Amino acid sequence: MTHLATRSLSDLFADRTRVFGTSIWTDILRHKEKHADPAYFGDGAPARELLPIDRLRDASARAWEDSAGLLGYGDQKGYAPLREWIANHLRTRDIETHANNVLVTGGSTQALDFACRVFLQPGDAVIVENPTFLGALEILNTYQVEIIGVDCDDHGLDVDKLQQALIANPQVKVIYTIPTFQNPSGTNLPLDRRQRLVDLAREHHVAVFEDDPYGDLQYSGEVIAPIRALDDQVLYFGTFSKTLAPGIRVGFVVATDEVMEKLLSTREVSDISNDRIMMRTVALALEDDFLPGHIQECRDFYRIRRDAMLAALEREMPEGIKWSKPDGGFFVWITLPAHIDSDRMFDVAAEYGVVFFPGEWFDPDREVSHTIRLSFSTVSVDRIDLGIARLGEAIRSIL
Amino acid sequence: MTHLATRSLSDLFADRTRVFGTSIWTDILRHKEKHADPAYFGDGAPARELLPIDRLRDASARAWEDSAGLLGYGDQKGYAPLREWIANHLRTRDIETHANNVLVTGGSTQALDFACRVFLQPGDAVIVENPTFLGALEILNTYQVEIIGVDCDDHGLDVDKLQQALIANPQVKVIYTIPTFQNPSGTNLPLDRRQRLVDLAREHHVAVFEDDPYGDLQYSGEVIAPIRALDDQVLYFGTFSKTLAPGIRVGFVVATDEVMEKLLSTREVSDISNDRIMMRTVALALEDDFLPGHIQECRDFYRIRRDAMLAALEREMPEGIKWSKPDGGFFVWITLPAHIDSDRMFDVAAEYGVVFFPGEWFDPDREVSHTIRLSFSTVSVDRIDLGIARLGEAIRSIL
Numbered sequence: 001m002t003h004l005a006t007r008s009l010s011d012l013f014a015d016r017t018r019v020f021g022t023s024i025w026t027d028i029l030r031h032k033e034k035h036a037d038p039a040y041f042g043d044g045a046p047a048r049e050l051l052p053i054d055r056l057r058d059a060s061a062r063a064w065e066d067s068a069g070l071l072g073y074g075d076q077k078g079y080a081p082l083r084e085w086i087a088n089h090l091r092t093r094d095i096e097t098h099a100n101n102v103l104v105t106g107g108s109t110q111a112l113d114f115a116c117r118v119f120l121q122p123g124d125a126v127i128v129e130n131p132t133f134l135g136a137l138e139i140l141n142t143y144q145v146e147i148i149g150v151d152c153d154d155h156g157l158d159v160d161k162l163q164q165a166l167i168a169n170p171q172v173k174v175i176y177t178i179p180t181f182q183n184p185s186g187t188n189l190p191l192d193r194r195q196r197l198v199d200l201a202r203e204h205h206v207a208v209f210e211d212d213p214y215g216d217l218q219y220s221g222e223v224i225a226p227i228r229a230l231d232d233q234v235l236y237f238g239t240f241s242k243t244l245a246p247g248i249r250v251g252f253v254v255a256t257d258e259v260m261e262k263l264l265s266t267r268e269v270s271d272i273s274n275d276r277i278m279m280r281t282v283a284l285a286l287e288d289d290f291l292p293g294h295i296q297e298c299r300d301f302y303r304i305r306r307d308a309m310l311a312a313l314e315r316e317m318p319e320g321i322k323w324s325k326p327d328g329g330f331f332v333w334i335t336l337p338a339h340i341d342s343d344r345m346f347d348v349a350a351e352y353g354v355v356f357f358p359g360e361w362f363d364p365d366r367e368v369s370h371t372i373r374l375s376f377s378t379v380s381v382d383r384i385d386l387g388i389a390r391l392g393e394a395i396r397s398i399l
Numbered sequence: 400m401t402h403l404a405t406r407s408l409s410d411l412f413a414d415r416t417r418v419f420g421t422s423i424w425t426d427i428l429r430h431k432e433k434h435a436d437p438a439y440f441g442d443g444a445p446a447r448e449l450l451p452i453d454r455l456r457d458a459s460a461r462a463w464e465d466s467a468g469l470l471g472y473g474d475q476k477g478y479a480p481l482r483e484w485i486a487n488h489l490r491t492r493d494i495e496t497h498a499n500n501v502l503v504t505g506g507s508t509q510a511l512d513f514a515c516r517v518f519l520q521p522g523d524a525v526i527v528e529n530p531t532f533l534g535a536l537e538i539l540n541t542y543q544v545e546i547i548g549v550d551c552d553d554h555g556l557d558v559d560k561l562q563q564a565l566i567a568n569p570q571v572k573v574i575y576t577i578p579t580f581q582n583p584s585g586t587n588l589p590l591d592r593r594q595r596l597v598d599l600a601r602e603h604h605v606a607v608f609e610d611d612p613y614g615d616l617q618y619s620g621e622v623i624a625p626i627r628a629l630d631d632q633v634l635y636f637g638t639f640s641k642t643l644a645p646g647i648r649v650g651f652v653v654a655t656d657e658v659m660e661k662l663l664s665t666r667e668v669s670d671i672s673n674d675r676i677m678m679r680t681v682a683l684a685l686e687d688d689f690l691p692g693h694i695q696e697c698r699d700f701y702r703i704r705r706d707a708m709l710a711a712l713e714r715e716m717p718e719g720i721k722w723s724k725p726d727g728g729f730f731v732w733i734t735l736p737a738h739i740d741s742d743r744m745f746d747v748a749a750e751y752g753v754v755f756f757p758g759e760w761f762d763p764d765r766e767v768s769h770t771i772r773l774s775f776s777t778v779s780v781d782r783i784d785l786g787i788a789r790l791g792e793a794i795r796s797i798l
Binding site: 007008009010012013014015016017020023045048051053056057060061064067068070071072073074105106107109110113117118119120121124135138139141142173174202205206207233241245246247248249250256258259261262265266268269270271272273274275276277278 | 406407408409411412413414415416419422444447450452455456459460463466467469470471472473504505506508509512516517518519520523534537538540541572573601604605606632640644645646647648649655657658660661664665667668669670671672673674675676677
């Protein structure tokens with residue numbers, strides 16, 4: 001038989017692969033290349049200066065001692081002392097749970113993906129905040145579900161509109177929310193809205209997925225407990241990507257026994273477990289109450305950058321531009337005048353040497369937007385000043 | 400609103416969760432508990448004595464040096480030097496590929512799961528060897544596809560029956576095969592059958608998933624190149640779980656550019672990447688041509704155990720019992736007389752103090768079987784002698 005060198009298997013691909021488009025990173029790279037030294041406000045990652053590398057390295061050396069028992073296939077829930085640490089830490093945020101209700105995952109990305117595998121199938125619908133984390137939109141899209149965006153205001157999700165959406169869409173199975181220092185808007189959902197959200201979820205019998213990567217990183221304002229503290233049926237996703245490091249791929253999901261059973265079966269048919277040495281490394285790095293002090297250091301560090309960005313915006317933005325004043329997290333959300341589209345702003349700003357994520361990337365329907373997301377986590381105060389000045393110029397050039 | 404303590408979300412679970420049953424580990428544990436000191440032939444893991452812990456530990460210490468660049472979100476394909484090592488190593492097995500066509504995964508389990516996400520949806524069918532790896536059956540089942548088992552003989556997959564199955568089932572999209580030292584049967588598919596398999600796959604335009612966890616662990620007989628060496632359209636799954644350690648969760652998939660693009664998008668919506676420190680650890684551990692010598696050590700070690708098991712079977716098995724004589728891998732496949740069902744054998748043997756996997760677990764339809772799988776990888780020669788003697792007694796008790 002002749003070897004068919006031009007044979008393609010692409011017609012065999014599953015329908016779920018149709019949602020995969022060009023990566024946003026291609027677009028980001030192309031925009032960065034428009035300037036010799038662009039100021040980049042696109043990162044969702046922590047500042048490199050804050051990564052506790054020495055602590056992790058020392059913990060890793062200890063994790064390898066007497067490690068033979070960790071090198072087999074092991075426990076799918078993850079390293080027990082780490083799960084116990086997580087359960088204890090969550091108590092400081094008013095979440096009552098047990099180590100057996102914690103599954104360690106490859107970042108909170110995998111936590112969300114596993115939860116989707118347990119709950120979602122074609123024909124279902126999911127409610128998200130509009131705008132919301134674009135990584136979550138990408139995951140949800142592969143489950144071939146309808147994604148219904150509910151508008152937000154300066155305080156986060158509009159719960160009256162949430163109620164309307166639940167009434168209008170009985171096929172909704174899940175509400176996905178980032179109530180605390182939301183990505184991208186930076187809002188912190190007030191307690192009364194959190195309570196209303198869980199009440200509505202109960203009333204309409206839908207699951208709630210609470211994604212909380214930034215909850216520990218609060219710089220000002222009132223502390224509000226996660227939604228999971230109000231209702232133990234909420235699936236809660238956490239991560240060490242923002243407080244320790246993204247590259248270690250350690251996050252977790254908290255769930256009830258009945259959901260955990262399905263999450264564990266899902267784990268068994270996906271990748272069995274996290275790297276077991278790294279789970280022990282993280283558990284050892286967290287010993288002796290390391291995290292609270294480290295979190296305080298992070299807060300002090302990021303507060304300075306947030307304040308610098310807010311001051312620079314105050315100084316540089318022309319009239320008619322609005323922005324959020326986040327009490328935590330990594331992001332400031334800019335609203336441009338209605339005649340400036342964010343994709344045009346993205347192009348023009350790149351010419352001026354400033355790159356960020358246009359707002360339409362966070363819209364489930366990718367509609368034309370007039371918003372942009374600026375991240376301050378990885379940018380020095382000097383570069384913030386420079387970048388925001390450039391952004392001001394860029395805006396004025398098309399105002 | 401009243402808090403409904405008894406609320407359940409189970410009616411919201413996706414249909415794919417219906418396939419999750421009781422874990423086989425519950426059954427294994429229950430059978431182990433029937434005897435004070437059972438001989439256990441159930442492991443698919445490598446011998447603990449062979450884990451190169453010192454080498455990995457030293458490599459880990461080096462991986463943490465200058466590690467700041469590895470602690471961000473990073474490259475989804477995985478650590479480039481590790482992908483280059485894999486591409487080079489595969490050349491020794493007659494596979495021509497490039498580092499860009501290698502994706503590092505959380506074991507070969509995740510490689511198979513990602514490949515299923517790219518290709519499979521409800522309504523599709525997959526052909527597997529009957530018997531085949533039960534972990535693969537569990538993964539395939541969650542994709543809600545029809546699983547068609549094709550019979551094997553002493554040399555592996557019957558390719559005439561494969562052709563019949565392809566003709567009879569045009570909805571087949573994928574052939575999943577473990578041609579080399581198959582799990583559970585231990586067979587090594589001859590070259591002419593491998594060629595026939597890829598010819599049939601081309602003719603019927605189906606994808607081939609080649610799972611090759613044991614290919615490096617050959618103890619005797621003719622060396623036969625992987626199916627991927629015959630056709631670069633074959634998706635090839637490999638792992639370090641059998642040669643380094645399972646707990647590090649490092650495997651890989653080799654695929655063409657068009658498939659790799661979809662695998663990478665799948666990675667982005669599942670867990671972004673492997674733990675980056677561990678990928679560098681493995682790459683450093685593999686430097687200076689470590690693996691060939693280590694593999695030789697593994698071969699010599701497992702050959703002794705295989706020979707001990709075959710000799711013990713020769714000595715202890717009553718007439719009417721047949722078994723495979725594997726040239727590699729971890730498993731011997733026993734065929735009992737037709738009046739002894741493997742589930743009954745499983746129960747009786749446990750009383751005599753020997754525990755293994757009954758053959759029906761490897762049958763896609765879980766039909767009554769008369770076969771059992773014995774693993775010798777983690778059992779010392781003394782314990783092999785003891786366990787096989789017990790198995791002989793147990794069989795004679797119900798013959």
